[in-house]
Amino acid sequence: MSSMSRRQLISAATGMAAAAATPRLAFAQAAPAPASGNGAFILPPLTYPTNAFEPYIDQKTMEIHHGKHHSTYVANMNTIAKDHPTLGEKPLVEVLGNLGSVPDSVRTAVRNNLGGHANHTMFWQIMGPQGGKPDGEVLAAIDRDLGGMEKFQTDFNAAGGRVFGSGWVFVIVDKSGKLSIETRPNQDNPIMDGKRALMGNDVWEHAYYLTYQNRRPDYLKAWWNTVNWTKIAERYAAAKAGTLAV
Numbered sequence: 316m317s318s319m320s321r322r323q324l325i326s327a328a329t330g331m332a333a334a335a336a337t338p339r340l341a342f343a344q345a346a347p348a349p350a351s352g353n354g355a356f357i358l359p360p361l362t363y364p365t366n367a368f369e370p371y372i373d374q375k376t377m378e379i380h381h382g383k384h385h386s387t388y389v390a391n392m393n394t395i396a397k398d399h400p401t402l403g404e405k406p407l408v409e410v411l412g413n414l415g416s417v418p419d420s421v422r423t424a425v426r427n428n429l430g431g432h433a434n435h436t437m438f439w440q441i442m443g444p445q446g447g448k449p450d451g452e453v454l455a456a457i458d459r460d461l462g463g464m465e466k467f468q469t470d471f472n473a474a475g476g477r478v479f480g481s482g483w484v485f486v487i488v489d490k491s492g493k494l495s496i497e498t499r500p501n502q503d504n505p506i507m508d509g510k511r512a513l514m515g516n517d518v519w520e521h522a523y524y525l526t527y528q529n530r531r532p533d534y535l536k537a538w539w540n541t542v543n544w545t546k547i548a549e550r551y552a553a554a555k556a557g558t559l560a561v
């Protein structure tokens with residue numbers, strides 16, 4: 316086991332203990348009061364209950380993932396923004412798209428924590444119960460650029476499976492609506508390369524370890540049952556209009 320995955324496990328175990336002590340609060344604590352700074356960064360509340368994706372994603376994983384992992388990225392950004400307030404005043408896309416202009420002393424922390432905030436904000440958004448199926452323009456783009464749904468899902472799962480250690484697998488959408496599959500390590504986000512994610516899946520162990528342990532491929536397959544295609548259609552339209560926020 317790598318030191319990274321050991322840290323994640325320790326982090327997950329700590330989160331579990333805390334969640335077990337206050338099980339009913341895990342969902343309600345959507346937006347913890349910022350520890351410091353201008354409070355510019357806010358944890359977006361989930362729009363569905365934490366048990367919405369059982370049995371594909373277990374409730375405890377959802378509670379820890381949203382209420383502990385994502386909320387920590389948000390809290391860290393509010394701490395960083397205490398000394399660097401402009402980070403919280405600029406649009407997220409502008410900051411992540413110009414990491415070179417972030418002060419050296421906090422650049423890596425911003426990359427990791429603001430990247431994590433962006434990735435998870437997208438992630439909660441593109442999942443939902445009764446997510447339907449792709450149709451219209453999105454389905455046409457999947458057929459045209461990704462070889463149809465079956466090949467798309469096979470290739471996306473394979474790419475996610477190949478990520479070594481922690482990271483993400485994304486569907487990138489360009490301004491013309493063209494789709495492609497790309498992966499990123501850690502909490503990197505395509506915005507950092509001037510690209511945009513239509514959707515993506517989190518392949519950090521914290522996203523699946525309690526149910527799937529080492530079986531990341533099983534998680535990748537099951538995850539499709541949680542995808543909200545209505546929201547992805549909205550994101551696709553926004554990407555083509557140049558208005559996609561995260």
Ligand code: MN3
Pocket residue numbers: 380384435517519521522
């Ligand atoms: Mn995660």
